[in-house]
Amino acid sequence: MTLQFLVDGLLSGSMIGLGAIGVTLTYSILRFSNFSHGDLMAWGTYATLVIFSGITALFGKVAPFAPLSFGWPLLIALAASMLVTGGLALLLDRVLFARLRARGQMIIVVMASFGASMALRSLLEFLFSSRPDYFSRAIQIAMPVGLGMRITPDQIALLALTLLLVVAVHLLMTHSQIGREMRAVSQNLALAKVVGIDVDRVVRFTWMIGGALACVAGVMIGILVQIRPLMGFDMLLPVFAAAILGGIGSIPGAVLGGLIIGISEAAAVQIIGAEWRAAVAFLILMAVLFVRPIGLFGVRER
């Protein structure tokens, strides 16, 4: 056996973690499990693909950044699609979740998010067919990095991007006024209103952040694996497992939870076999929850 599972796990863990941040934010601020979050990832990826193809059609093929498989067109397409995906999340909230939320029964909102998930996914299949797509068909050579591990330049770049985003979101939550307002709303909604916080604005911001990060996670999958309408839905269980494992509401927890799930899945593939992949992650999740029901960084509800 080699330590390659660490690299693989770190990568899939990063994608899971980025998705889990969005899930944990919407859960702690809006108090519901958004099962359509995975499909936001897929929509973000397809939005990126469309904009990317548009840029390529306009400017012709652009040479990628030296060792990477992608160049500036993909980065611009990603940045634009983060906004688009955030906007889609906002739209979904406006036309669906906010209306149901106003009636006060959270389980209805959760079920509606299931429905939204299916609708979003089917719409993608309708628009793009279920045939897989790729940002680039170039094959990258993995470089040896010692201890039998290999990593491609794309993978290094995406790990760095993940780290950057996670640090940025963490700083935003802990050191900015909107971050404090988000924490305030998650801890005590009524008091948040009393101190003058515009809760609707906080909710809009939460969707934007969650949608934008879902888009990045999806594009990572698109670059490293492939683009399919089902790509986000397949991530849903690991993403929720990571958010719960890390402790609902905790950004560092979501990321650490993602890494634990990602690495243990990768280890399981290597040690016991690929068919046990999901089972191992969930055994770990259950074991942690037995010992610590609120998750690694979770806080007991009042």
Next chain:
Amino acid sequence: MARSVLEVSDLVAGYEPGVPIVRGASIRVDEGEIVVVLGPNGAGKSSFIKAIAGLVPVTGGSVTLDGNAITALPAHQMVRRGLAFVPQTENVFPLMTVEDNLKVSGGVLAKADVPGRIAEMYRLFPDLEARRRTPAGNLSGGQRQMVAVARALMVRPRLLMLDEPSAGLSPKFVSMVFRMLADVRKAGVTILLVEQNAKAALAIGDRAYVLIEGRQAHEGPAASLWQDPVVAELYLGQRNHATARGEQP
């Protein structure tokens, strides 16, 4: 005659349409006063103050602050109009540090104004400065009330409203909280206070109203209200009645 800060006329409010809890209550709070609203359990005191703060739906009457109508504005706009409210329970953000509790409340101020206001709050409540990095949920009950009051005063409100600041506190903290409120008034803040603990509240109050079944039954100077045999009997009588029904006095 002193300038009035808050005027509430014939306020009708309640959580469910057609079932008013506040039924035509009127009060006035003048500049620099501490006004106390007393009343037996279930008289609608808490709903009354929450309705003023925009937290209970208002179906009738009016509320003006410095002559401007603020009736039934959304709760989050009240602070910007100069009305700060300290709820009875869960009035701090428990997982946020003392300083973040103050900072998050400073969101309605100009950004450059916030550090100065926080320093001012620490001057007013030196205990809090020592615990600025402590999560507010880890503080004692009395200190939590300090955070809640400091948080409300951050924005230089025209009127500070408190819903039973002594609720759930041990006697030692009760006297601490009332001393604190007396100091806050000395600093020039007008206060409206709903209290179950009539004796302690009337000791620092200037005027008081007694609320019964959702409307004010009596009003008068705080010192003499307690001596008024009718009010004392009414208030204590209702209290005893409530106790007999097995409710918390």
